[in-house]
Amino acid sequence: MNGISTTFIVQGALWLLGIFSVVTWTLIVVKAVQSVRASVQSRRFTKQFWAASSFHAAAALEPGVSPVGRVAATGFETLQRADEGNGQDLEHSWSRHDLLERHLRQQIQNERRRLEAGLAVLASIGSTAPFVGLFGTVFGIIHALTAITHSASASIDVVAGPIGEALVATGIGIAVAVPAVLAYNFFVRLVKAASADLDGFATDFVTLAQKAGFRVQGTAARAQPSLKTVNEAFA
Structure with missing residues (x-):
C-alpha cells in the first residue's frame, strides 16, 4: 500500500468523523x-384536563402537539367510534374497556417511537466513532513508519511528528463519541420518564x-360544529 492511498484512508476517516460530529450535534x-x-x-394539557368540570367537558379540549393530548384524543375518539360500531367485525368485537x-x-407506543426517533443514530455513532478513529490511526502509523523507513532515520525527531499526527484520529474519534453517548443516555432517560x-x-x-x-x-356535536353554524345562519 503506497503512501498516497494511506493518506486518503486517513483523510477519509477524519471526514467521516466530521460528518458524525455534525449529525450528533444536529440530533x-x-x-x-x-x-x-x-x-x-x-404539562399544559394535563393541567387543563384535570381542571375540566367533567370527563365529558375534557373531551372538548384541543390536544395540540402534546403526547398526553394525543393519548387523550385517541381515548375520546375510541369511545366515540365504539358507539358507531355494530359489533359485527373484529375491530368492534372487544368490550369498551x-x-x-x-x-x-398503541398510542403510547407510537409516542414512544416518536420520542425515540434518532436515538439509534446517536447510539451507533457513540459505539463506532472510536473505532473509526482507531482505523485512521492505524493507517496513519503505517504511513508514518513508511516515511521513517524512506528517511533512513529512527531518531525521536523523525518519529514523534508522524506518529503524533496519526494519533490525532483516535482523539477525534473519542471526542465525537463522548457527546453522542452522553446525549443518548440522557434522552433515553427522558423517554423512560415520558413513557x-x-x-x-x-x-x-x-x-x-x-x-x-x-x-x-x-363528542359527536363537537365533531360537527359547522352544521350548527350553517343552520343558525339561515334561521
Missing part, C-alpha cells in the same frame, strides 16, 4: 427542542372513562 439540538416542547405542552386500553396502549407519565395518565383516563360508563357525551 442533540433537534431532540432537545422536541423534548422541551413535548414536556411543556404535556378492552378496546379503550388497546388503543391507548411512565403517559402510562400513568392512561390509567387515570381508563378509570375516569369507567366512571362515565365508557361513553362521551357531546
Whole structure:
C-alpha cells in the first residue's frame, strides 16, 4: 500500500468523523427542542384536563402537539367510534374497556417511537466513532513508519511528528463519541420518564372513562360544529 492511498484512508476517516460530529450535534439540538416542547405542552394539557368540570367537558379540549393530548384524543375518539360500531367485525368485537386500553396502549407506543426517533443514530455513532478513529490511526502509523523507513532515520525527531499526527484520529474519534453517548443516555432517560407519565395518565383516563360508563357525551356535536353554524345562519 503506497503512501498516497494511506493518506486518503486517513483523510477519509477524519471526514467521516466530521460528518458524525455534525449529525450528533444536529440530533442533540433537534431532540432537545422536541423534548422541551413535548414536556411543556404535556404539562399544559394535563393541567387543563384535570381542571375540566367533567370527563365529558375534557373531551372538548384541543390536544395540540402534546403526547398526553394525543393519548387523550385517541381515548375520546375510541369511545366515540365504539358507539358507531355494530359489533359485527373484529375491530368492534372487544368490550369498551378492552378496546379503550388497546388503543391507548398503541398510542403510547407510537409516542414512544416518536420520542425515540434518532436515538439509534446517536447510539451507533457513540459505539463506532472510536473505532473509526482507531482505523485512521492505524493507517496513519503505517504511513508514518513508511516515511521513517524512506528517511533512513529512527531518531525521536523523525518519529514523534508522524506518529503524533496519526494519533490525532483516535482523539477525534473519542471526542465525537463522548457527546453522542452522553446525549443518548440522557434522552433515553427522558423517554423512560415520558413513557411512565403517559402510562400513568392512561390509567387515570381508563378509570375516569369507567366512571362515565365508557361513553362521551357531546363528542359527536363537537365533531360537527359547522352544521350548527350553517343552520343558525339561515334561521
